[in-house]
Amino acid sequence: METGPREIVTPFRPIPLEVPEGMKPNEFFNSTENLDDLVHNNGLLVNPENLLLYRKALGHSNEFDTSIIYNTSKVILDPLGRPVRRTQVPEKTRRVWNRMNQILIEYMLERYPDPAEHLVLAGEASLDATWPLTSPGVPSIRMLHNHFIVFPMAQLRSAALADPANPNLTDGGQHSLFQANMRDVYKEFFDKALELRILKPLHTEESMVRLTGYPQGLPCWEIQGGVESLKEVRFWKEYDLILKGFIDFYRTFFTQVSTRNAEPPKEVHFPVQVEEVLLFDNDFLKTAKMVRDRCIKDAAYANAIRWQPAFKQLIYRNDDGKLIVTISQNSIGNAITELLGVVVKRVPDADGYGRAEPALIERLLEVRRRLIDADLGDGIETAHWGAS
Template sequence: MQSGPREIITPYRPIPLNVPEGLKPNEFFNSAENLNDLVQNNGLLTNPENLLLYRKALGHSLEFDASIIYNTSACILNPLGRPVRRTQLPEHVKNVWNRMNQIMIEYMLEQYPDPEQSLVIAGEASLDATWPLTSPGVPSIRMLHNHFIVFSKEELCNAQLADPSNPNLTDGGQNSLFESHIPDVYREFFDKALDLRILQTTDAETAKIALTGYPQGLPSWEIRGGAAALKDICFWQEYDQVLKGFLDFYRTFFGQVSTRNAPMPEHVYFPEQVEKVLLFNNDFLKTAKKVRDCCLKDDKYANAIRWQPAFKQLIYRNDEGKLIVTISQNSIGNAITELLGVVVKRVPDAEAYAQFEPQLMEKLFAVRQRLIEADIGAPIRNQYWREE
């Protein structure tokens, strides 16, 4: 079996969506009206915390594919002011968010217990709220959301190899910038800043999916205790620590890229480690200078940089059945699946989608019922499912 990124073809049923004249699609996608449409066409469950579970219309997988979004479209009208990561959530919302994630992941692992047969992924996408709405590559819905996806490894094995130079796989060469150029200081910062007991640093080979050879150049941690650990609030606090450490590193690095000898960013989570590990490290500052010089010489390179933190953070199951956490710089907008070497080519084909829809919806209704029983939300009835 040849190892390498795979490209799979996933059919979807087109849903008519009328974009008002004069608006670009990605401007409309961030509107309250589009989120209403999302609820009516694909919504499964909602709650008073404004967390919405929905079926992915333009999906990644026909095996299992759903998302949770923090739907603030009607209460925060400024798309650039909406929460785009967990660290921006109110505590009472974060508590429910974590419980929803735990139940969703637990269900996927129960339904797909064999790591040799199924690739199980749960990933958070941070959508950078500093890009202009009309900028190419801006994600379609600018709010915090998680993806829950299962791929058949047999399907991946039979899929054609993807082009390894695909920008979404390489992230324009910036995906592994920290790991490629300053791996020692990158890991030293995580080691000194984070106080972890459930998460344990793991090596690249343990984290890698053999079939695809990914992830590549990303720091990874094993979840000690497996799925049971996800029921412990301490795990989610450590999961947040990984994110906070990443945000400090990212903001400090690109602050130095933007402005030579810039002061420590405001409101960092680990100021002592930022000062001692990063701002007095010659390799760290030398690498920032290289990127700054590239920006001054290459307008296209500079335009591709996400100056404010943008990332993908994943929980996935490796080939040995262990749960792994990883986090990636997200400079261009690569999909969560592409961090694990899976490129999804979506094609409109209502007839092909209909063949898989009943089995897909059966699983989504089942996990929705678990959320209802946990007092996490109420079911949504719409034109596609009324009596379930």
Template sequence: MQRGPREIVTPYRPIPLDVPEGMALNEFFNSAENFNDLVNNNGLLSNPENLLLYRKALGHSNEFDASIIYNTSKSILDPLGRPVRRTQVPEPVKRVWNRMNQTIIAYMLEQYPDPEKHLVLSGEASLDATWPLTAPGVPSIRMLHNHFMVFPLDDLRHADLADPSNPNLTDGGQHSLFEQYMHDVYRAFIHTALDLEVLRPVSDDSARVDLTGYPQGLPSWEIPGGAAQLRDPRFWQEYDEVLKGFLDFYRSFFAQVSTRNAPMLDDLYFPEAVERVLLFNNDFMKTAKKVRDHCLHNAKAANAIRWQPAFKQLIYRNQEGKLIVTISQNSIGNAITELLGVVVSRVPDEPAYEEREPELLAHLLEVRRRLIEADLGEGLGTPYWPAE
């Protein structure tokens, strides 16, 4: 079978939303009012830490698909002032979130144990506060949220091949500025900055999903203990270290794009590695110049720059059964699945969705039961399921 990215079709039930007259959809989705739909029609569980588990009404997969969002919509009304990455989340909230993540991932791996039959993934795509509100295609909810998904590999095997030039396939081998121009310095920085005891670097071939050949060219790490390792707080500390290294690289690079010979930022996580590896590297600096010069002469390109870090960070299982962590800058696309070569085409089709809904909800309600049992929240009732 030919290896390559796949485009699958996922049906959904159209959402009855009453958007106020004169208000754009993306403006409405950033409002507290939108959360009435998330909570009242799709909410599964919430807790005092403001973490909301909900069904994805516009889902990626009808096999298993849920999200947790750090719901600061009522406590922080400024969309650009809300936490959009794990490093901005208070430690008590993060501890609860990590336990929720571990519980849900463990459930997915338990229910879908065969890596030849199902692609299992979890992770976050922090895109939300990186574009102006008026830009087309702005992600709808400016709050940190992560995703839990399962795709039957048979569905992917029988899906059409996606166009590799699809702009949403923002993996390292296709569109990433880091990968195309700064492959060596990026890896040198990551490996110099990070002191990892749990995560083990793996080659590109080991990280790839066999069927799609993705991700391509990204720094990746194996979780040697598999699902059991997710119960170790040290793993989650290192998961955050990977993000911190990415943020330092991204912010340092775009500081140089913005201002020639800019001073080193004063709030870096790894300042010694930034100074030693990045600021004296010609590939790093000449790439910044290339982007800066382009912005100076092309207004459209300048407007498209994401000056603040935009990233996708994943935990997924490859077809050898290994759990892998990877991270990528995200310059164009919005869907986290595309990092693994899965392009999702959502279509409104209520009858087709309702065929899959009972089995999907059974999984989500069992996950909710386990979270409640572990004192990670209280159940929410909707027209589709009770609170208990």
């Protein structure tokens, strides 16, 4: 079978929400009113830490698809002032967040044990305020949320090949500025900055999903010990270290693009490595100059740059059953599934969604029960399901 990214078709039931006159859809989707609808029509579980588990109404997969959102819509009204990554979440909330992640991932692996039958992934994408709310491609809900998704491999194998030139496919060899121009210094910075015991670096050939050939050229780490390691606090600290290292690299690079020979950004996590590795590397600074020179001459290019850290980080299971962590830049408009070469084409089809809905909800309620039993929240009653 030919290797390459796949484009699958996922039916959904159109959401009966009216956008107020004079508002753009992505402005409305950031409103408290919309989040209320999300809770009342799709909410599964909520806890005092403002973490909300909900059914994805516009989902990626009708096999298994849910999210946890850090719903700060009623306590922080300014969408640009909300936490948008784990490192900005209070420690008490992050502990609960990590336990919820662990239980959800464990459930998916237990429910779908064979990597030849199902692709399992969980992760988050940056929702940083790196562009105006009215720009195309702005995330629909500007609050930190994680995705938990399962795709049947049979569906992927039978799907049409996606266009590999699709800019939404985060391909480290073609679309990633870091990988194309600064691969060696990127790797050196991670190697010197991160002290990892559970996570072990992997080569691309070991980490990719062979059907799609993705992820391509991105740094990947094996979770040694598999799913049992997710129960260790140390793993989640290392997961955060990868994010912190990425943020330092990103911020330092675009600070140099913005201002020639700039000082290191304030409050970097790894100041010694930033100074000794990044700011004394010719490839790093040469690439910053290349981008800066193009920004001066090309207004459209400069406008498309995300000047603040923009990332996708996920945990997924490869063909050999290993759990892998990877991280990538987040380009405009793309989805977290595309990091693994899965492009989702959503089509309005109430009947098609309705055929998959009962089994999907049954699985979502099953994992909700595990979260309730672990004292991680209370069930939400909707028109579609009860609170327990």
